[in-house]
Amino acid sequence: MSLLDHADTATRPAVGRSPRRRRRTGRIPVALLVPATLGLLFLVLPLAGLLARTPWTTLPTRLAEPGVLTALRLSLLTATLATLLCLALGVPLAWLLARVRFPGRRVVRALVTVPLVLPPVVGGVALLLVFGRRGLLGGWLDSTFGITLPFTTAGVVLAEAFVAMPFLIIAVEGALRGADTRYEEAAATLGAGRWTTFTHVTLPLIGPGIAAGAVLCWARALGEFGATITFAGNFPGRTQTMPLAVYLALETDLEAAIVLSLLLLTVSVVILASLRDRWITSP
């Protein structure tokens, strides 16, 4: 209470005189700093827990085990392909939701978030019921094109894309709604069609939003476990991504699981940090 009173009397005069200036140069409000610090601790402490239990002495030999690199390579490959798939399908869908008025738009918007709510394992079963051998489309895909998706690397990409796409769509739709539509209107008055406006005006305008959405999407795909193991199964080199390897390592060897988790974390943080410097912070 005394702290609060003190802060109150000390800053009150400034409020009346030049609120805008004070807001910029004043010290950080305790009311923001405390929860912010707590939030950071909450997110970072589990990582510290992992680091505390890491078997540093056996780390090199564990990382050199043959299965580890295979799983990491597969994870990076599938997460990247899944992100590309999400970009190809998700950006147009986000545009549709943000720029076109059509009946049932609200319902569609809610449907887009279904994979966020659905437990990933259920998502995997749902994918099987559609793309599986006896699924709605799976039998037809197999007999017509000879394509089977379960237990394949393509299946992993599909499972990851299913779970990760909402992250991209929500980010891009947010960017579209926040973007100033006057630029698009100006392009239209100058004779640009909707497609030209989209490619020449809208896309550059929301570039940072797309990049942020893609990063979220990639990160989610990289960590995907439930839908992947249910839909694509678990086979080393083909469908066993890092999260699956971590889960199975956990069955017998906690330290191996920790090493694998740390490797996945390190690689993803390094990749995201380098991307951020290059793309995301640039205006």
Added chain:
Amino acid sequence: MRTRPFRTALVAVAALAVLAVTACGDSDSGGAPADGGDPGITGTVTVFAAASLTESFTTIGRNFEAANPGVKVTFSFAGSSALANQINQGAPADVFASAAPANMKTVTGAGNGDGTPTTFVKNQLVIAVPKGNPDGVTGLVDLTGPDAKVALCAEQVPCGAAARKALDAAGVELTPVTLEQDVKAALAKVRLGEVDAALVYRTDAKAGAAEVDGIEFPESAGAVNDYPIIVLKDAANPAAARAFVSHVLSDAGRGVLTAAGFQAP
């Protein structure tokens, strides 16, 4: 004006703190202290049991509750190795029933068991195929064809270790399409029609008899799994836990287990 957001934030932080404290309190299960003999047991018994025990232990739990009014049995069914790890990390369990001695050893080796484990049943593998056995599977060799899609358990879990043993005993090389994280997941792939066959326990094939057939094969005799059970050292309700274990070992408990396809030890 200025103090309002500050106060709101304080309230929010306080609310968070309260939430955290109550959440911790929740993990204290309602295990009442034992007051005397068997008839007096009350409270909750938390049983961590292998996934393959799901059906039979659920029935046994219901019978146990009927015989002991005032006692509630809650189960956590999962792969034995995952359960063993959870117990060693301090999960609040009273009883552990494992599908293999190795996972029991993980728990007793860490000093978390009370006494020595008792083997209460044995289980062995069968080949689970879709109902009606459309591919005419009669033995392990039928699973080795290039087009055969087979699901096995990962070798880290007991059913996978048993499958490896049986395949080695038969001298059969087979390439599964997937290595599942527990026996129920392997069975689910057969039920969904995604694989042609899976090596699962006889009991699991029996539990899924509406959709799958279990094909016996001779080599499974070389890979029989012992199921041990134990009361845990940190049991919140040791009296009820012991009563539950005796119930599993009693004739009534055995009856349920053999009806499910388990063999007596």
